[in-house]
Amino acid sequence: xxxxxxxxxxxxxxxxxxxxxxxxxxxxxxxxxxxxxxxxxxxxxxxxxxxxxxxxxxxxxxxxxxxxxxxxxxxxxxxxxxxxxxxxxxxxxxxxxxxxxxxxxxxxxxxxxxxxxxxxxxxxxxxxxxxxxxxxxxxxxxxxxxxxxxx
Numbered sequence: 001x002x003x004x005x006x007x008x009x010x011x012x013x014x015x016x017x018x019x020x021x022x023x024x025x026x027x028x029x030x031x032x033x034x035x036x037x038x039x040x041x042x043x044x045x046x047x048x049x050x051x052x053x054x055x056x057x058x059x060x061x062x063x064x065x066x067x068x069x070x071x072x073x074x075x076x077x078x079x080x081x082x083x084x085x086x087x088x089x090x091x092x093x094x095x096x097x098x099x100x101x102x103x104x105x106x107x108x109x110x111x112x113x114x115x116x117x118x119x120x121x122x123x124x125x126x127x128x129x130x131x132x133x134x135x136x137x138x139x140x141x142x143x144x145x146x147x148x149x150x151x
Contacts, residue, residue, distance in 0.1 A: 002046035009056055010042060010122040031055055044121055088145075090138070107139035 005013070017027045028038035037051045047055070087095075093102045113132035118125035134144045 001049050003049055003052045004044065004046045005041050005052070005055065007122050007124070010044075011124065013042070013055065014122065042122070103139045103141065106135040110135035110139060 013027075017024075020027070020030070022030060024038055024042075025035045028035040031038070032054045033041075033051050037047055038055075041047045041051070041055055090102065093105070097105075110132045113128045113135065117128040117132070120128070137144050
């Protein structure tokens with residue numbers, strides 16, 4: 001028998017992978033599955049129940065939404081893949097291209113997140129909406145990072 005990861009399970013695994021900084025093969029090894037099983041599971045394909053159990057063991061599966069507003073690794077306001085150095089990516093963009101151009105880009109990015117909302121595999125539609133709001137606010141000169149919660 002084969003089963004497929006739910007979107008919530010896949011998202012939790014992706015959050016864990018980002019938190020640990022693992023490559024796909026390192027993540028597979030960490031979970032005790034082959035890289036092929038990892039890839040198939042994360043691509044939305046069914047895997048054997050024994051592999052599914054390894055992927056979703058209680059020590060692995062934590063709710064990625066729990067305490068999301070207070071998380072240092074907030075996927076909307078300061079995603080680790082954009083905030084992994086002394087300066088956040090958006091601040092480096094302002095330094096390189098100027099605030100006006102980055103605000104124009106932000107308006108376009110907001111449109112992109114609305115356009116793809118709910119269409120990306122294993123991506124929460126509410127996260128896309130929140131990112132759209134974040135970029136739209138930034139485009140109007142209102143930096144959401146200055147808020148307690150970002151939106």
